[in-house]
Amino acid sequence: DGGITQSPKYLFRKEGQNVTLSCEQNLNHDAMYWYRQDPGQGLRLIYYSQIVNDFQKGDIAEGYSVSREKKESFPLTVTSAQKNPTAFYLCASSPTGTYTEAFFGQGTRLTVV
Amino acid sequence: GQQLNQSPQSMFIQEGEDVSMNCTSSSIFNTWLWYKQDPGEGPVLLIALYKAGELTSNGRLTAQFGITRKDSFLNISASIPSDVGIYFCAGPEYTPLVFGKGTRLSVIA
Numbered sequence: 601d602g603g604i605t606q607s608p609k610y611l612f613r614k615e616g617q618n619v620t621l622s623c624e625q626n627l628n629h630d631a632m633y634w635y636r637q638d639p640g641q642g643l644r645l646i647y648y649s650q651i652v653n654d655f656q657k658g659d660i661a662e663g664y665s666v667s668r669e670k671k672e673s674f675p676l677t678v679t680s681a682q683k684n685p686t687a688f689y690l691c692a693s694s695p696t697g698t699y700t701e702a703f704f705g706q707g708t709r710l711t712v713v
Numbered sequence: 714g715q716q717l718n719q720s721p722q723s724m725f726i727q728e729g730e731d732v733s734m735n736c737t738s739s740s741i742f743n744t745w746l747w748y749k750q751d752p753g754e755g756p757v758l759l760i761a762l763y764k765a766g767e768l769t770s771n772g773r774l775t776a777q778f779g780i781t782r783k784d785s786f787l788n789i790s791a792s793i794p795s796d797v798g799i800y801f802c803a804g805p806e807y808t809p810l811v812f813g814k815g816t817r818l819s820v821i822a
Contacts, residue, residue: 606755633809640722641755642801658809690755692810701746702803702810704755711723 606691606705613678613685613712621676621708623691630695630709632674633702637688646689649674678710684696686712719802719813727821732789734816736802745785746803746810747776756801762788794820 604625617696625632631650635643645658647666663682668674674693678685688709692702716739726732736745744763748756760771762778762785769776773790786800799815 604755620770637813640814645809645811648809654717662749694810701758701761704748704757706755707753711734 604693604703604705606689606708608643608708609706611708611710613701615685615711616680617713618677618679619685619710620634621678621691621710622696623674623676623705624672625674625691625693625703625705627693627695627703628671628699629693629703632668633692633710634666634674634676635690637690637707643690646676647671685710691702717802717804717813718810719800719816721816722814723817723819725819725821726792728794730792732784732792732796734800735784735786736804736813737784738804739783741782742804743782744804745776745778746788746804746813747774747785748801748803750799750801750815752798757763759800792818792820794822796820798813809810 607622626707633648634646644660646664649655655666655668665677673703683697688707691705694702715793720734747759747760748758750756767778767783767791775788777786797820799817801815802813803810
């Protein structure tokens with residue numbers, strides 16, 4: 601089945617450590633996105649990529665990094681510079697040439713302990 | 714940047730009741746999308762609207778693209794327990810999707 605797979609579902613990290621969240625899609629979409637969700641805050645854009653080997657910062661990129669070496673994959677690294685990393689992270693993708701109708705993965709809940 | 718305001722922030726309703734929620738934008742949108750997020754899951758697209766004044770249904774859900782192109786409405790008829798979740802509006806211009814903060818719906822059986 602086509603879709604977006606995020607892993608792991610739950611992730612625990614010690615303060616000061618970097619951690620990488622995985623996002624893979626087999627929808628043949630060119631564009632991929634990372635959003636952060638906090639209670640009552642809605643979805644806020646971290647990074648997005650419209651094509652392989654290219655990506656742009658979103659509204660809250662500080663403390664995060666991404667790569668886009670393959671069309672299917674868009675991993676997100678939460679670095680130790682992110683001051684409040686505990687959140688629900690959502691990956692999405694959308695078809696070529698349009699930002700509409702993004703499809704989401706099931707999310708990764710990151711907790712800093 | 715673009716801002717979307719959703720209201721109400723939360724709703725508690727009895728099973729069987731109808732629900733209405735809306736979303737307003739600070740700028741004109743060419744597309745309005747409505748998503749639903751079940752607890753602990755990613756959002757799922759419910760309805761997409763592409764034309765001002767458009768009224769689109771998906772089962773018990775009906776959404777409208779406001780004629781000013783700065784607002785949209787979502788109605789749910791005869792609510793059931795599985796309608797529980799957070800409903801988001803989203804309205805892209807020529808940028809990645811911008812989301813409202815959501816309307817949290819609770820259904821009391």
